[in-house]
Amino acid sequence: MEPFLGRDGFGNPSSLHSEGQRAKRALDEARAVVAESIGAQFSEINFNSGGTEADNAALFGVTLANRRRGEHFVTTQIEHEAVLHTARFLETIGFEATYLAPDAQGLVTASQVLEAIRTTTTLVSVMHANNEIGTVQPIAEIGGALRGHNTYFHSDAVQTYGVYPLNVHELGVDLLTVSAHKIYGPKGVGALYVRDGIPIEPLLHGGGQERERRAGTENVAAIAGFGEAVRLMLIERETTAKQMERQRDLLIGMIRERIPGAALNGHQAQRLPGNVHFSFPDIDAESLLVSLDLTGVAASSGSACTAGSIEPSHVLTAIGAASEARGAALRLTLGRETTDEEIRETVEILTRLITRLTRV
Numbered sequence: 001m002e003p004f005l006g007r008d009g010f011g012n013p014s015s016l017h018s019e020g021q022r023a024k025r026a027l028d029e030a031r032a033v034v035a036e037s038i039g040a041q042f043s044e045i046n047f048n049s050g051g052t053e054a055d056n057a058a059l060f061g062v063t064l065a066n067r068r069r070g071e072h073f074v075t076t077q078i079e080h081e082a083v084l085h086t087a088r089f090l091e092t093i094g095f096e097a098t099y100l101a102p103d104a105q106g107l108v109t110a111s112q113v114l115e116a117i118r119t120t121t122t123l124v125s126v127m128h129a130n131n132e133i134g135t136v137q138p139i140a141e142i143g144g145a146l147r148g149h150n151t152y153f154h155s156d157a158v159q160t161y162g163v164y165p166l167n168v169h170e171l172g173v174d175l176l177t178v179s180a181h182k183i184y185g186p187k188g189v190g191a192l193y194v195r196d197g198i199p200i201e202p203l204l205h206g207g208g209q210e211r212e213r214r215a216g217t218e219n220v221a222a223i224a225g226f227g228e229a230v231r232l233m234l235i236e237r238e239t240t241a242k243q244m245e246r247q248r249d250l251l252i253g254m255i256r257e258r259i260p261g262a263a264l265n266g267h268q269a270q271r272l273p274g275n276v277h278f279s280f281p282d283i284d285a286e287s288l289l290v291s292l293d294l295t296g297v298a299a300s301s302g303s304a305c306t307a308g309s310i311e312p313s314h315v316l317t318a319i320g321a322a323s324e325a326r327g328a329a330l331r332l333t334l335g336r337e338t339t340d341e342e343i344r345e346t347v348e349i350l351t352r353l354i355t356r357l358t359r360v
């Protein structure tokens with residue numbers, strides 16, 4: 001007989017056995033759908049607390065597990081902080097990093113990667129799409145170029161997961177980061193894809209969960225929610241991405257038409273469907289953001305605010321868009337619920353504010 005542990009949510013006798021079984025089934029179902037969504041095997045998906053942890057696990061995991069072979073890794077100057085700050089920390093404990101410089105549109109190339117790798121390079125990490133300026137990197141090309149080289153390839157796909165069909169084999173990646181909240185799932189849960197057979201040191205040591213790659217009892221409710229979000233994403237992704245792309249181009253076109261001097265940051269064509277990022281010369285960034293906020297338009301400055309002063313972000317600095325010290329940079333992101341009416345309204349408001357705030 002199973003041990004009696006009270007009643008479950010339906011008033012039925014619950015047991016350790018059935019509770020464990022339910023959790024395992026929920027984890028299995030979520031793992032299967034996440035694996036399917038990126039063309040991976042069930043066993044290659046490791047659940048964790050989100051994109052930040054997945055990036056940390058990839059960088060620490062591969063560099064530490066392969067340290068005897070070499071202490072060099074390659075990444076780019078425009079990665080998310082979850083990669084960049086981890087890379088900087090790895091440098092403080094004896095690793096050597098090369099940070100590839102993007103071109104003015106935020107692109108890095110496969111030949112830059114090939115030039116940077118050495119016999120001691122164990123990892124290359126290049127994000128799929130940039131979260132600030134929206135530039136989409138040629139990951140499949142880089143993956144193809146790295147084939148045959150003795151180095152592992154990681155990509156942070158947090159920004160692209162909900163908008164492009166991803167396949168780890170076509171991309172040629174050994175590790176891939178995804179996060180639930182960017183696909184309308186719960187916050188605080190994500191996954192790292194690790195190709196079977198890749199030596200990786202776990203970030204968390206303890207129990208044997210996630211095939212000994214991430215110790216600690218899984219957050220079953222969050223993971224089940226993640227699985228459900230992936231299921232819905234697979235149904236809606238194509239339609240949503242098309243709508244966002246159309247609205248993005250509408251917004252970009254209207255801003256260019258109405259606001260002289262507005263300069264689009266990021267790649268003109270290879271950019272995320274929902275990303276619009278402009279620089280406005282001669283506009284005070286803080287005043288623009290505050291005024292937009294007061295009108296109900298939620299925008300991001302595309303800059304890092306530190307103790308009252310707005311500094312250009314590391315991304316804008318890397319693409320050379322930070323030199324207009326007297327300008328404002330603005331990121332507007334579209335979602336699946338954005339309407340054409342909201343786009344037109346935003347352009348009206350923005351045009352009015354820019355005219356008012358233009359320094360003479």
Ligand code: PLP
Binds near residue numbers: 052055130158179189
């Ligand atoms: N990587 C990129 C490109 C992101 O945009 C984000 C967050 O927005 C992260 C990593 C961090 O993911 P999380 O918030 O799930 O920790």
